[in-house]
Amino acid sequence: AQKVTQAQTEISVVEKEDVTLDCVYETRDTTYYLFWYKQPPSGELVFLIRRNSFDEQNEISGRYSWNFQKSTSSFNFTITASQVVDSAVYFCALSVVTGNQFYFGTGTSLTVIP
């Protein structure tokens, strides 16, 4: 069975602080994909990144960076110099080649205080 755990329910940071959102996943499949989505108050899930299980290189996109570690089954997301516009719920998701769905965590609600 597949499972994603986002242990941080809510995080508040002051603007310009760095913040890391944790994601731990479980799967027995050797080929899988990991995703992060942002859900602002409007409700639409916005795609941020997709990573396959064979690519452990960390990735940076502007103020966003992702740290994928298979040894700890984690795919953490860091926002550098946070901004008020980063306030949203962030979801980590897992999919496997043998399946047809995404498995989502319960989300982390991030509030950036000006």
Added chain:
Amino acid sequence: GAGVSQSPRYKVAKRGQDVALRCDPISGHVSLFWYQQALGQGPEFLTYFQNEAQLDKSGLPSDRFFAERPEGSVSTLKIQRTQQEDSAVYLCASSSRVSGGTDTQYFGPGTRLTVL
């Protein structure tokens, strides 16, 4: 280009009523997914279409839930005899490839269903 659109955005139903929720995927996307998102939770899979074929309906919670995509484009999720526990946001997503759930899925804004 246009993203995934869903209608209506909000729906209030009295317990026992039937509802129909519509999803317009991104043009040309062959895969279409429906998810249910309860308040404070992550989305949970309901069903998956590849073109007009419903290949996976393992997530549908009961036989009151029915989905179709007759021409391989627009999809409708129908809930019969709605119950209060059906209150949730229903999200539709589409992806460009036939690779099931491993391709990036692009989500619509959702339909918030409230059953009184």
